[in-house]
Amino acid sequence: WEIDASHAFHDRGIDETMSIDGCMHSIFGVSKASADLMVQEYGRYFGLKTACFRGGCLTGAGHSGAELHGFLAYLMQCTVTGKPYTVFGYKAKQVRDNIHSSDLVQALWRFVQAPTSAAVYNIGGGRFSSCSMLEAIDLCQKRAGRELNWTYSDDNRAGDHIWWISDISKFQADYPGFELQYDIEAVIADLHDNGAERWEALAS
Structure with a gap:
């Protein structure tokens, strides 16, 4: 799926101003x-150096994905x-951005070098490293050299x-200077390899 080209979030994605009110969330969320x-x-009240990193889908080599969390690692495993x-x-056709753990660690390290109080950042793969479910399946199949045994349920979570x-x-x-290094194909390759x-x- 894609959002309308005229939408404020179309070009760069969802920023920190998006409201979380008036909609359903999972207990996990x-x-x-x-x-x-x-x-x-704690950042505002006590002046502590704190930051909230609101992650997209976080993954990378060694990720132990499960059916309901860490979908890309679990998809490759299956x-x-x-x-x-x-x-x-x-x-x-649902779409997610995926950030490699190495890119996330680089972001965290930059903050540690120059921390502020009560900072809030969305941190994910952006359009640089995003895909739909169908695209993810295709990428996993190509990298693994075999077909995924998958079925579809009309009931979304x-x-x-x-x-x-x-x-x-x-x-x-x-x-300034922070740039993502792992696009979606590089993330998929790292998970597989x-x-x-x-x-x-484990399966044998």
């Missing part, structure tokens, strides 16, 4: 939002091992986003 507010509060995979809703691409320009403005042997051994 709410737990992150409550921690986010607490970190902001592709490699032949384990059945279920896509939930949205015609498998409650509170699940149909489209999420993070706008990281606020962080880049505050920390560092996980395939381990997953195959």
